[in-house]
Amino acid sequence: MSKNIVRPYGDTTGDGMTQISFTLPIPHDKRAEGAALQLAAKMGLEPAMLVHAKPMGDNFTFFVVYGSVRHLVELDKVVVVERDFPLLGAKEVNTVVKKRLRRKLVVVGACIGTDAHTVGIDAILNIKGYAGQKGLEYYRELRVVNLGAQVAVPELVERARAEKADAVLVSQVVTQKDAHLHNTKEMSAAFREAFPAAKRPLLIVGGPRFDELATGELGVDRIFGRGTTPGEVASYLVHALVEKKAVAA
Ligand code: B12
Known part of the structure; x- marks a missing residue:
């Protein structure tokens, strides 16, 4: 063979x-x-x-x-989403945000719909972290607002606006009747309606049963799947919100 x-x-x-x-x-x-x-x-x-x-x-x-x-x-013929940004340590993330953004990068996170599985989003956001890595709350230059479970989409949009969120991180674990897909589409449509394109926060969704290739269909900027670590998410935030924006400007 x-x-x-x-x-x-x-x-x-x-x-x-x-x-x-x-x-x-x-x-x-x-x-x-x-x-x-x-x-x-x-x-x-x-x-x-x-x-x-x-x-x-x-x-x-x-x-x-x-x-x-x-x-x-x-x-x-295998098609997967390869990581297209460098993995940074917490110190590097803090330094880049401080130097280039010159303010804290604001992250608002939640489980939306009826989903009460908070362990995944907490693994990424809570200071105690996951897989030996500290969560985003540990990063000095990130300000994290974790709204917890069963957050309604309008509430998430309003809170993202009030906090001036740079990124919104949503978790969906329950996939019965494709609830994760419906909820994500509802969420991304609501953000597109509530914000002009240039002001819309970065939309990130995560959970164990998402297809990482489905960003276009779901209307989000990035999908993270099983086994994601906080460091990967922090590195992506820097890549998408600091590095890429600087290149575009
Ligand atoms: C713990 C658990 C619960 C706990 C949740 C407690 C809590 N506070 O979270 C309780 C007991 C409450 C619960 C309830 C239910 N559960 Co439950 N639960 C689980 C279980 C055993 C583990 C999930 C977990 O914590 N994984 C560990 C975390 C770390 O992994 P993760 O979620 O995948 O997260 C990682 C990545 O996916 C990613 N990630 C996740 N979210 C995000 C978000 C972002 C932004 C990013 C970047 C990354 C990211 O990063 C994380 C770290 O790597 C799973 C089975 C399993 N083994 O997975 C069932 C499971 C998810 N539950 C299930 C079900 C059916 C239910 C109930 C409907 C049961 C019932 N009939 O009442 C209820 C639903 C409650 C509700 N309203 O949501 C099913 C779902 C089936 C399906 N097809 O949808 C599962 C798969 C069990 C099964 N095999 O049937 N559950």
Whole structure:
């Protein structure tokens, strides 16, 4: 197999072994297990083994299936968002903001809609931080306003205006019925309506199930996904609000 083409690995290199889990809306019995294997075969897992089946209440069954896929991964066709800005330390961020912006950079953050999952946005904003890095509150030249959970979009817009936010950081973790996409589009549309283009704060959204390529569709400037660190976000803020603006000016 060429270095550019890979297959999943289970017992031996390139054997295609893959594990998937799903729930079917049927009670757990022999037929249900057969149904799970039929689905696996239709998805291209062949041969497949049922390795786990568990009733979820009376009318649902959860399955784990392990089997071989024939599909190949073509690495040269993978499209991802590469980091296009340098990673800076807290000191460098503070120095650039102080020297070039000559005032504190203001960040307003929130979980919007009904989403109450604040751990992600807190990981980025709170001083205690994440993955061994301090959050944005630690940065002397950043002023952070963390509005917490379940913030309505009009309230976020008003607060961003009142605080003269340079950037608005929104977290969305719940993805049921694409709530994260609907809420983000509503938020970006509200900011576009409330601010002239040149005065609109930078809009950043984050959460574990976003497609980082979807900025255009969602109307935001940047999307951050799983495992984002505060340092990456601080570096991006400097890049987008200080460095890029200076080049444009
Ligand atoms: C903790 C938790 C809760 C806690 C939340 C407590 C709190 N204060 O946050 C409680 C118990 C309240 C809760 C409630 C619910 N939860 Co919950 N919860 C979780 C859990 C176990 C962990 C989430 C978490 O904290 N991750 C750790 C953080 C650090 O990771 P993160 O959020 O991904 O954040 C990182 C990045 O994504 C990124 N990031 C995130 N936001 C932002 C924002 C910006 C601006 C940036 C730059 C980066 C960024 O940076 C972070 C650091 O790297 C997940 C399952 C899981 N393992 O993920 C379920 C999960 C998210 N919950 C789920 C559900 C369904 C619910 C409930 C609906 C359950 C119910 N029926 O009541 C409620 C909803 C409540 C509500 N109104 O929102 C589902 C969501 C499914 C879906 N498809 O949407 C999950 C996936 C569990 C599951 N497998 O079913 N939950």
